[in-house]
Amino acid sequence: xxxxxxxxxxxxxxxxxxxxxxxxxxxxxxxxxxxxxxxxxxxxxxxxxxxxxxxxxxxxxxxxxxxxxxxxxxxxxxxxxxxxxxxxxxxxxxxxxxxxxxxxxxxxxxxxxxx
Amino acid sequence: xxxxxxxxxxxxxxxxxxxxxxxxxxxxxxxxxxxxxxxxxxxxxxxxxxxxxxxxxxxxxxxxxxxxxxxxxxxxxxxxxxxxxxxxxxxxxxxxxxxxxxxxxxxxxxx
Numbered sequence: 001x002x003x004x005x006x007x008x009x010x011x012x013x014x015x016x017x018x019x020x021x022x023x024x025x026x027x028x029x030x031x032x033x034x035x036x037x038x039x040x041x042x043x044x045x046x047x048x049x050x051x052x053x054x055x056x057x058x059x060x061x062x063x064x065x066x067x068x069x070x071x072x073x074x075x076x077x078x079x080x081x082x083x084x085x086x087x088x089x090x091x092x093x094x095x096x097x098x099x100x101x102x103x104x105x106x107x108x109x110x111x112x113x114x115x
Numbered sequence: 116x117x118x119x120x121x122x123x124x125x126x127x128x129x130x131x132x133x134x135x136x137x138x139x140x141x142x143x144x145x146x147x148x149x150x151x152x153x154x155x156x157x158x159x160x161x162x163x164x165x166x167x168x169x170x171x172x173x174x175x176x177x178x179x180x181x182x183x184x185x186x187x188x189x190x191x192x193x194x195x196x197x198x199x200x201x202x203x204x205x206x207x208x209x210x211x212x213x214x215x216x217x218x219x220x221x222x223x224x225x226x
Contacts, residue, residue, distance in 0.1 A: 004158075031212060042119075042218035043159070043204070050212070058213075090158050096212055101147045101166065104206075104214055106158030 002027045006091050006107035013081055014115055021076045021110050023091030031096045032074040034066065036087040043090065049074055081114040117142045121205060121217040129225055134192040136220045138205035141186060145207035148181055148188050153202045153219065195224045
């Protein structure tokens with residue numbers, strides 16, 4: 001089944017404790033992206049990757065890191081989480097080799113709480 | 116700065132009626148506009164895409180219009196059903212493959 005898999009689904013941590021949220025897609029998509037979703041603010045892009053070893057900042061990159069060493073994986077790293085990073089996080093991927101206009105495929109989300 | 120605005124209020128409608136959602140944008144020239152459905156606690160799911168040179172697109176009970184002069188898209192759910200209750204998001208794609216999303220409109224269909 002074609003899907004984007006994020007882990008974990010729920011995560012509670014304390015301020016300053018490094019964490020990684022994993023994301024994997026099995027559709028051979030070139031483009032991958034991380035979003036955070038907060039009430040009233042909608043989905044905001046954190047980082048995106050056009051392909052392996054190519055990453056770039058989105059609208060809200062501060063406090064986050066990413067890497068794209070393999071096409072299928074795009075982990076999100078919080079080196080020193082803070083309470084304002086408490087949010088619902090989504091990983092997404094899309095095919096871009098055919099040009100513009102392809103849909104984004106989303107994972108089921110990771111709800112992160114930083115105390 | 117670029118801005119995408121959807122109906123600020125939640126939409127409550129009677130089963131069988133048509134729900135109409137709006138997506139307005141400013142300081143943007145999108146090549147494509149997409150609509151997604153999101154259920155509570157789940158990731159958004161793609162519904163429809165419309166190109167800048169298309170006026171209207173349909174898929175089953177869904178219809179999307181795109182007016183680049185008004186900078187607006189309308190999303191219609193006809194013959195609505197309780198199963199259509201969800202949050203609907205519009206997303207605009209520019210020339211860099213980036214999809215920017217509105218905050219969404221929550222639709223509740225009463226039986």
